[in-house]
Amino acid sequence: xxxxxxxxxxxxxxxxxxxxxxxxxxxxxxxxxxxxxxxxxxxxxxxxxxxxxxxxxxxxxxxxxxxxxxxxxxxxxxxxxxxxxxxxxxxxxxxxxxxxxxxxxxxxxxxxxxxxxxxxxxxxxxxxxxxxxxxxxxxxxxxxxxxxxxxxxxxxxxxxxxxxxxxxxxxxxxxxxxxxxxxxxxxxxxxxxxxxxxxxxxxxxxxxxxxxxxxxxxxxxxxxxxxxxxxxxxxxxxxxxxxxxxxxxxxxxxxxxxxxxxxxxxxxxxxxxxxxxxxxxxxxxxxxxxxxxxxxxxxxxxxxxxxxxxxxxxxxxxxxxxxxxxxxxxxxxxx
Ligand code: ACO
Numbered sequence: 516x517x518x519x520x521x522x523x524x525x526x527x528x529x530x531x532x533x534x535x536x537x538x539x540x541x542x543x544x545x546x547x548x549x550x551x552x553x554x555x556x557x558x559x560x561x562x563x564x565x566x567x568x569x570x571x572x573x574x575x576x577x578x579x580x581x582x583x584x585x586x587x588x589x590x591x592x593x594x595x596x597x598x599x600x601x602x603x604x605x606x607x608x609x610x611x612x613x614x615x616x617x618x619x620x621x622x623x624x625x626x627x628x629x630x631x632x633x634x635x636x637x638x639x640x641x642x643x644x645x646x647x648x649x650x651x652x653x654x655x656x657x658x659x660x661x662x663x664x665x666x667x668x669x670x671x672x673x674x675x676x677x678x679x680x681x682x683x684x685x686x687x688x689x690x691x692x693x694x695x696x697x698x699x700x701x702x703x704x705x706x707x708x709x710x711x712x713x714x715x716x717x718x719x720x721x722x723x724x725x726x727x728x729x730x731x732x733x734x735x736x737x738x739x740x741x742x743x744x745x746x747x748x749x750x751x752x753x754x755x756x757x758x759x760x761x762x763x764x765x766x767x768x769x770x771x772x773x774x775x776x777x778x779x780x781x782x783x784x785x786x787x788x789x790x791x792x793x794x795x796x797x798x799x800x801x802x803x804x805x806x807x808x809x810x811x812x813x814x815x816x817x818x819x820x821x822x823x824x825x826x827x828x829x830x831x832x833x834x835x836x837x838x839x840x841x842x843x844x845x846x847x848x849x850x
Contacts, residue, residue: 520693521642521653522843525585525684528805528812529576531563537674544670551674556775560677560800562662569603573680574658575616581654581682582617584849589617593650595624596641598633598657598804600831601664602626605714613656630709631771631830632699633657633804634681635838638826639697641685646694653685657804664711666731675773676732677800681808692821692843696758698750698836705833708738743777743829748784751827754837755785762786764823766842767814771828772796772806781827803830818846 536559537548551557563573574597582589597610610624629636634657641653658680667673685694710733713724724730751768754760765787770778775796782792793810802809807826811818818824822842829835 517689519646519648519687519689520695521645521685522688522690522693523683523811523840524686524843525581525849526808526812526815527577527581527584527682528809529573529580529680530799530809531561531573531678533562533564534559535562535677540674543667544673546670546674554776555675556796557674557800558797561679563660563678569663570599570601570658570660570680571603571609571612571616573660573678574609574613574656574682577658577680577682578613578617578654578656581684585684587652587684589619590621592619592622592652592654594622594641594644595619595654595656596627596637597624598627598629598637598655599659600628600630600633600803601659601661609658610656613658629701629830629834630832631773631801631803631806632828632832632834632836633830634807635697635826635828635836636699636834638694638838639699642694642697645685645687648687651687655683655685657681657808659803659805661801661803664730664732666728668728669731671736672732672734675801677802679799679802679805679809681805681812683808683811688843690843692841695839695841696754697838698754700746700750700835702833705742705831708735709733709831709833740774740777742833743773744780746833746835747771747777747827747829748781750835750837751781751785751825754825754839758839760823760825760839765791765825766819766822767824768792769807769810769824769826771830772799772810773801773829777829815846815849818842820845
């Protein structure tokens with residue numbers, strides 16, 4: 516019997532309308548378009564506005580569009596996994612809220628938190644449910660309202676992040692396409708360099724934690740940068756070597772969009788050209804759990820069946836990894 520693999524059979528995204536420019540940020544904190552562009556590559560990011568709007572709203576929008584695009588009856592979906600670091604609430608899982616808003620009634624749902632690697636950790640997890648033969652339709656949501664944990668008085672973090680929601684469908688295939696392999700790693704020591712100080716069980720919310728602005732992202736940028744550059748490149752090169760992928764064989768590197776300099780360093784180490792790299796950080800910034808799917812969604816019409824892709828990410832935790840995907844369909848027929 517042929518091996519069952521999980522194939523990505525559809526992709527969708529929901530991007531909030533409001534665009535926060537470098538110029539607007541320059542009026543909020545001591546920064547400039549020149550600094551942000553040269554240090555990060557970011558020009559604009561999208562921000563979810565409106566009272567009562569959260570991560571689930573972008574996730575549910577993306578899921579509804581995905582169901583339509585893939586002609587899927589919500590009752591057919593077996594499982595929905597949501598990767599996020601900005602859940603609507605501490606509990607219940609945002610995946611449950613998204614499923615409810617999108618009309619999924621016959622499935623179960625849970626969240627995965629692996630910061631910027633959440634989307635690839637969740638992709639591997641979702642693929643295992645398909646490969647095992649247990650489920651036929653799994654939806655993977657990567658969504659974050661980063662603006663809800665960004666301190667807009669801290670110039671070192673507020674210029675980086677944006678909001679977005681994405682959804683992809685995974686289904687079984689016996690063809691030579693789909694999720695071929697994954698390499699994932701974590702190092703809990705990295706938490707000292709990148710975390711949210713309060714709001715968890717160690718330091719629950721109090722007047723003092725709010726006054727000390729401890730509910731926002733705390734990041735030691737340079738330390739994180741150093742790890743991100745080496746680990747994202749290491750794990751991408753390791754995947755190429757493991758599967759004997761020459762630079763010319765690779766259709767696309769789909770990197771997490773944290774910093775243009777990290778993406779360029781990864782591509783250099785892999786020996787690939789910039790034309791082989793999906794980059795949209797200039798328009799969206801770092802949308803954490805959404806970046807990779809946001810790239811796949813934007814490039815969908817250029818993707819061809821059998822294309823070899825390496826998805827690669829590094830994030831808080833620390834967490835990092837790469838996933839080798841052979842694309843399962845001609846994207847231009849799926850718009
Ligand atoms: N505008 C102007 N100046 C700034 C700004 C700004 N927005 N931000 C920082 N600076 C200043 C600093 O104060 C510092 O000034 P000083 O030299 O007078 O002290 C100087 O610029 C250099 O600061 P660095 O922090 O060294 O700047 P760097 O070049 O490292 O860029 C950045 C900062 C963009 C954060 C970078 O370190 C980076 O991208 N780090 C990795 C981020 C990442 O990959 N995170 C993981 C994913 S996120 C997640 O998992 C949720």
